[in-house]
Amino acid sequence: MAIAVKLDDLLHDRRMTLTELSEQIGITLANLSILKTGKARAIRFTTLEAICAELDCQPGDILEYHADAAEEAQAA
Amino acid sequence: MSRHYSAALPVAFVLLRILILLNWLGGLAILALLTATLVAEEWTLIALGIDAADPIRPVLIGLRAIAALGLIAVPLNHIVLRRLLAIVDTVRVGDPFIAANAARLQAIAWVLLALQLLSMVIGGIAEAISTPALSVDLDAGISLTGWLAVLLTFVLARIFAEGARMRDDLEGTV
Numbered sequence: 001m002a003i004a005v006k007l008d009d010l011l012h013d014r015r016m017t018l019t020e021l022s023e024q025i026g027i028t029l030a031n032l033s034i035l036k037t038g039k040a041r042a043i044r045f046t047t048l049e050a051i052c053a054e055l056d057c058q059p060g061d062i063l064e065y066h067a068d069a070a071e072e073a074q075a076a
Numbered sequence: 077m078s079r080h081y082s083a084a085l086p087v088a089f090v091l092l093r094i095l096i097l098l099n100w101l102g103g104l105a106i107l108a109l110l111t112a113t114l115v116a117e118e119w120t121l122i123a124l125g126i127d128a129a130d131p132i133r134p135v136l137i138g139l140r141a142i143a144a145l146g147l148i149a150v151p152l153n154h155i156v157l158r159r160l161l162a163i164v165d166t167v168r169v170g171d172p173f174i175a176a177n178a179a180r181l182q183a184i185a186w187v188l189l190a191l192q193l194l195s196m197v198i199g200g201i202a203e204a205i206s207t208p209a210l211s212v213d214l215d216a217g218i219s220l221t222g223w224l225a226v227l228l229t230f231v232l233a234r235i236f237a238e239g240a241r242m243r244d245d246l247e248g249t250v
Contacts, residue, residue, distance in 0.1 A: 031250045032250070040248055041245060042248060042249040042250070043249070043250050044249060047250055
């Protein structure tokens, strides 16, 4: 996947655990783990909004596009 | 899941199991009768009350052909009932929109198509051997509702395939 999720970095910067974030925004730990490990296929705007509100960040701080990975995926 | 459907599933589950058993029992009965008329023709016919002048005697070969075709229908029915039971099982578990169910419905549709063709052949034979003295009425032949069921099952298989794909997408949504 050419879209990388930087949730780990954000949580590290804010000295917060995934469990704490899960409790704060009301999204299950299992779902947040899927998101964090890049296994999610789609993300709801409501999820994005809740994370941004809690971590006081922008969607761009959470998601990142890697052109190299996209080309590799197309070549494969 | 709605409580409204809670009674329908156990009923379907039990009913399908009974039908699977009845299908094989019916098949066994046909096989026994067919074998008896082949191995001990005279004895069987007299046991069934068919005397030498009975109009059934000249068309016996046609009736045997119909019985043999009826035997082919038994494993075909079994495939349909087994697949349907497996689908009902996935509904009970709460996850019917899976690719396996789409494949099962597709298989059921093909078998229903085969059964319709079989029914047409049986209906054809029945008509060919019918005489004014002996009318072979078997409720076989071209059935509009039967063909509609074939079409409906093929469409349903496509719907399930699409549903399974959407379900997959939803599962990966956070």
